Amino acid sequence: xxxxxxxxxxxxxxxxxxxxxLSKSIxxxxxxxxxxxISLNSNSQIFDETGGWxxxxxxxxxxxxxxxxxxxxxxxxxxFAKPINGQFKTFPLVNEVVLIFRGPSTQKTxxxxxxxxxxxxxVALWNNQHVNPFPDVFFDNxxxxxxxxxxxxxxxxxxxxxxxxxxxxxxLNGNSGGTFVEKGNVHxxxxxxxxxxxxxxxxxxxxLGNTSKTGxxxxxxxxxxxxxxxxxxLKNGQPSSGSSKGFEPIVEDINTDPTSIYLTSTQKIPIxxxxxxxxxxxxxxxPFSNLVEVTPKSPTSYNAPQVILNSSRLLFNSTTxxxxxxxxxxxxxxxxxxxxxxxxxxxxxLTADKGTVSLGAKNADxxxxxxxxxxxxxxxxxxxxxxxxSSLKNEASIPGAASAxxxxxxxxxxxxxxxxxxxxxxxxxxxxI
Numbered sequence: 001x002x003x004x005x006x007x008x009x010x011x012x013x014x015x016x017x018x019x020x021x022l023s024k025s026i027x028x029x030x031x032x033x034x035x036x037x038i039s040l041n042s043n044s045q046i047f048d049e050t051g052g053w054x055x056x057x058x059x060x061x062x063x064x065x066x067x068x069x070x071x072x073x074x075x076x077x078x079x080f081a082k083p084i085n086g087q088f089k090t091f092p093l094v095n096e097v098v099l100i101f102r103g104p105s106t107q108k109t110x111x112x113x114x115x116x117x118x119x120x121x122x123v124a125l126w127n128n129q130h131v132n133p134f135p136d137v138f139f140d141n142x143x144x145x146x147x148x149x150x151x152x153x154x155x156x157x158x159x160x161x162x163x164x165x166x167x168x169x170x171x172l173n174g175n176s177g178g179t180f181v182e183k184g185n186v187h188x189x190x191x192x193x194x195x196x197x198x199x200x201x202x203x204x205x206x207x208l209g210n211t212s213k214t215g216x217x218x219x220x221x222x223x224x225x226x227x228x229x230x231x232x233x234l235k236n237g238q239p240s241s242g243s244s245k246g247f248e249p250i251v252e253d254i255n256t257d258p259t260s261i262y263l264t265s266t267q268k269i270p271i272x273x274x275x276x277x278x279x280x281x282x283x284x285x286x287p288f289s290n291l292v293e294v295t296p297k298s299p300t301s302y303n304a305p306q307v308i309l310n311s312s313r314l315l316f317n318s319t320t321x322x323x324x325x326x327x328x329x330x331x332x333x334x335x336x337x338x339x340x341x342x343x344x345x346x347x348x349x350l351t352a353d354k355g356t357v358s359l360g361a362k363n364a365d366x367x368x369x370x371x372x373x374x375x376x377x378x379x380x381x382x383x384x385x386x387x388x389x390s391s392l393k394n395e396a397s398i399p400g401a402a403s404a405x406x407x408x409x410x411x412x413x414x415x416x417x418x419x420x421x422x423x424x425x426x427x428x429x430x431x432x433i
Contacts, residue, residue, distance in 0.1 A: 225266030379420035
């Protein structure tokens with residue numbers, strides 16, 4: 001039987017190791033180690049050694065407490081470790097430091113005493129969400145030791161940028177073909193008391209936050225509501241006008257961040273609506289004020305639970321079923337340019353059970369003509385006029401009647417049809433009741 005798959009793991013003795021035994025196998029000790037290489041795909045030089053596709057995320061590491069000289073730089077004191085968590089992946093970069101411990105192996109650990117190394121998260125040496133390298137000049141992955149010539153004020157402020165004019169190159173990708181490039185302008189997110197923040201290396205983040213009316217760098221969502229009211233903010237990217245000092249934290253801004261999703265409770269979000277117009281009184285933005293009978297509360301003053309999506313473009317796409325919009329009040333669609341609604345293979349229906357369907361403006365008061373009823377009555381009228389004119393064109397006792405009747409009769413025959421449902425002025429597409 002092949003030693004792979006869930007069936008093998010279930011039969012393995014390691015499947016029965018509990019938390020107490022696992023803690024005992026660790027012995028309460030961790031090893032700090034520098035990442036020498038990482039397997040992220042089949043291009044990696046350690047792909048086969050770490051288990052192929054089953055070893056993605058595995059690293060080759062060098063223990064920091066072992067002395068390495070140029071003569072044995074790639075020979076000794078290095079081995080492999082697997083990520084501790086298979087569901088939540090935060091793989092380190094090459095030359096970052098991780099915590100290593102020994103744990104159970106997929107082999108029969110209890111009988112063979114075989115152990116496997118595992119690593120936990122990257123050690124935040126520079127307390128930076130973007131990159132935390134700790135290079136070793138003796139390893140091939142590090143061609144030059146980066147200059148760390150910083151002023152005391154830079155260090156106290158948390159700067160990890162290199163202030164030396166000397167150009168340095170530090171490998172951060174290993175041999176898997178990665179393209180990570182260190183940038184000096186990727187800002188961390190400023191935390192407020194109680195927040196849980198998850199940050200990527202590229203200016204993307206998730207804040208599980210709250211209304212926090214604090215001093216210092218203020219946020220723009222805590223004007224309303226009491227402290228501690230929940231808010232969730234998903235942000236992708238940073239403002240293009242941001243500072244070049246990447247060590248300085250920033251706060252999310254829905255109007256300058258490239259893409260945002262806000263889940264609110266009692267907060268007011270000062271979003272700038274693309275189609276806003278200036279209202280009277282306090283001159284607050286009042287979008288959608290001329291589209292529906294009861295104008296929705298302005299997005300900038302609304303302070304009840306809501307979901308806000310904001311980006312350069314929004315796409316809603318359904319591959320197998322429908323897209324449904326349902327609202328307790330109004331549904332409003334407004335654009336600076338065209339608004340198009342089209343059905344490729346079905347019907348397009350506009351209806352109002354209790355109100356009216358208005359075209360052109362919400363206060364439109366001119367009713368549409370009911371085509372079939374009009375055509376039926378109009379057809380009767382045309383036929384009656386044809387009969388009358390046919391009689392008048394032969395009436396010689398009334399001066400001019402014959403010629404006028406003949407001319408009008410010719411014009412009527414161009415309009416009239418044999419069937420009232422076939423009048424050319426009836427639409428084949430647009431219907432009303």
